[in-house]
Amino acid sequence: MNSVAIELLAPRYPIAWYPWAVQYFFLIALSYATLWLAAPALIFGKKDWLPTARLALLACLSATLVAPVALLADLHQPLRFWHFYAYANTHSWMSVGSVILPLYLFSVMGLTWMAWRPALQANRQAPGFLGFVSRWISLGTSPTPKILMVVVGVIALVFSTGIMLYTGAEVAIVKARPLWNTHWLPPMFVATGFITAAGLMLLLNRVTQMKNSAVNSQMLKVMLVATLAAAAIAAAWVLGGINDPQGSVAAAIESIRFSDSWRATALWGSITAVVLFVGTLYMLFNTSKRPALHSWVWLLGLVAIHLGWMFRWVVLMDVQHVARNSAGFHHYGIPAGSSGLLGIVGTFGLWLAVMLLIDLFVPWRDAQQGGVATDIQPATNIDSAAKGATSHG
Amino acid sequence: MDLMRRSLLGQLARLSAGVALVPLSSIATAGINAQPARREGDPTKRYGMLIDLRQCIGCQACTVSCHIENAAPMGKFRTTVSQYEVEDQASGALATFMLPRLCNHCENPPCVPVCPVEATFQRQDGIVVVDSDRCVGCAYCVNACPYDARFINDKTQTADKCTFCAHRLEAGLLPACVESCVGGARIIGDMRDPNSQISQMIAEYGEQLMVLQPEKNTVPQVFYLGMDERFVTRPVAEAALLEVLDDQGKEMGYEFRGH
Known part of the structure; x- marks a missing residue:
């Protein structure tokens, strides 16, 4: 018996996860991947990867800081984020993720701080606001032990695999969406x-x-x-x-x-x-x-x-x-507001702002695997003739 | 590609995939994503619904009464009746098929374990509810439900769904949709009570009853009598309603396909 059917009446079902989710998944993936690109030099001491690591660390910290903002924005009740910790449970991948994410964030912040600290210490005497920020962030003139960076770095790498696992599993377990369920x-x-x-x-x-x-x-x-x-x-x-x-x-x-x-x-x-x-x-x-x-x-x-x-x-x-x-198929026009275009543009804008702020106050080009201020050898630009102050031309 | 070759390739891929992913999938299935303990509700009862499609005329009285009873926002429904026009290609004969939809209050509800704050939970009487004071509005449950039974309530900004009108059941009343059904198509009751109408009808019709998307292993507790098996999974149908969009891609209204 062959028949054809026409659906005359059915509700429209809007999307439940907004473009914020795309921004989060994009930034958090950049975050863990760039951490692994920074790892050879900053955690395992491979000197020829140092230029890569310096760039990677800038990308990693900025993405790690902005990603949770996008994630929070995707909640319909963002101010209730503390419920994740007040009512934490082990049967939801999202709940597991809410525990891993801050641990990962703090370990990345710790690693980055240590990698930038000697260069910040070298800037302590800089005039004006730059010197003030450098003195304030570098917390004293004590040396930054390499071994501590290795330990914190390995911890960050471990948490980053947790992020890879939970972000993937969270989506892949949803049987209701066959395209995800793999x-x-x-x-x-x-x-x-x-x-x-x-x-x-x-x-x-x-x-x-x-x-x-x-x-x-x-x-x-x-x-x-x-x-x-x-x-x-x-x-x-x-x-x-x-x-x-x-x-x-x-x-x-x-x-x-x-x-x-x-x-x-x-x-x-x-x-x-x-x-x-x-x-x-x-x-x-x-x-x-x-x-x-x-x-x-x-x-x-x-x-x-x-x-x-x-x-x-x-x-x-x-x-x-x-x-x-x-x-x-349901139609979805990207709305102009915060659950659409504004959210997408806003996240990228925030990310750019964070990177620029870092660039303004932190000598990220001189990141290295711990040590003291006097170890700093200014980054050399192999192909460009620019010396001294960095140019952005 | 012939079937033999296809199946061989498939086997090979599965073999290599299996080796790599066995530990991963065993972590995923053990513990994480398992059903949490049920709480609240009467443990001596198990509510379920039987919908006698032979009695449904698609009048949407259930849709309207539910909307009023539960104050759902415009355009979002805890229950509704999908309507299909079915044409027999040989004879050209037309028939209309009605499919009332609501939360299936599954025995294995996929929406419950995903909730990161246990705001949505299953009561001991089987009813799946949402604690809207606890819900963070992450919408994970909305995506996890294969029946589109959940939505984000625009007013509360939390997950919303059919509760079998638990507040009415507790007061000794019938759910709004059951009360308003002109054909008496919706039967709700305690399936643990052998004398309830639903238990008797389940015993009487047994094999004839169908549930939606049984292959998802959710074990739905809303049973359909007089169901056409072509509508058990996602209906193979053409959507008739088309949105009319303006130049900016903003919605202006609807029109029927072919008009």
Whole structure:
């Protein structure tokens, strides 16, 4: 008996998680990925990773500070955030996350403070407000022990894996949204997080005028590994789910079959990923032969950042448009207010402001693995001739 | 790709995935996301609802009376009746199918364990409720419910849902939707009492009763009599109502497809 049905009457179901969630997932992924990029030099003492680590730490602290703001804003009752601790429980991934997040935040702040402290101490005698801030933040002139940085750094790395696990699991356990309900979502968040972080580093390397070619080649390698990992995860997701009529792969195929906008999204996502991968390979093999290419890798960084943000937008926002109990797809126009555009722009604005404030008051370019003020060797710009005061031209 | 090859590839992927993810998934299933203990409510009762679709005429009296009783904000519903036009392709014959929806007060409710502050909980009589003084409005439960039974109440900014009108049940009254149903299609009662109407109807119709999305393993406690199995999972239907948007993408109104 073949029949066709038309849904005459059904309520519209609006999205429940707003773009704030995308901002949180984006920033927290940048946070943990950049922490791992800062780790080789600042925690494990690998000197040739120091320029990368200095940039990574700037990105890491700023993202770590702003991410919880976006998360709080996604609550409909943000002032009740203390309920998370008054009524904490172990059966909700979100509750587990609410315990891990502050621990992670404080460990990152501790690590960053120690890495910047010798340079801050060197600035104690600086005139005016800069000297005041340096004296105030550096808390005395005692040396910063390396071993303490290793301990705090390893603790931060441990908590960062907790963040990776909880942010992924929180979404992946939701059976009601088949597109989310896959074991492959958490590793994909991590892989795209590293893609985005590597991209951001390429961009920061350019806009901060560090223009360090070692940073570029290290980040291109990270990007290559991360894109290959993401491709492997995507392939495993498809192959593992292709026979399951209820799974996330089936839901994805159905969405692509019946929705023009999902088809466009899938196509755009695939093109972006291919462009990023080919571009990374090209830069990796050609920058050594043609050093002039170094001044263009930041473009690849923009593509990577776009890919990482778009992945989170599609996963967290677009998936909520797929009706699960009624027919078709729900329409969602991004509202202009704080639950929409203003929230997105505001989060990025806050992030930029935090980075600029740090840049204004903290000699982050001289971050190092502990020590005392006299150890400070000013950061050298390998490619640029700028000396002394940093320029932002 | 032929089926054999597809299944072989699938097996291979599952094998490699399995090795990597076994410890992860066992952590996820043990403890975290398990149902917390039920609290409050009468432990000697288990409320459930049976909806006799043969009696439903789609008048939406339940939708309206619920809306008034529970003061839900405009456009959000604790219960409503979805309506479908079904056409037999061979004969061209048309039929209308009504599907009243509400919270299923599942035996294994996916909305409860996700709540980070235990604001939503299941009472010992099976009713799933929200403590709106404790709810932080994270909307995790709204996403976790496969039945779209939950929403964020714009007035309270907390999660809202059908409570089987627990406040009325406690006062010896029927839920608003049951009270107002012109066809007597909604039957609520204590399923632990063998003499209740619902228990007797469950015993009488047994196999004929269906629940929504049984494959989600939520074990719903709202049973449908006279159900068409094509509507048990997400209905394979075309949405008839289209939003009309202006140049800025803002909603202006609705129109029916094809008009």
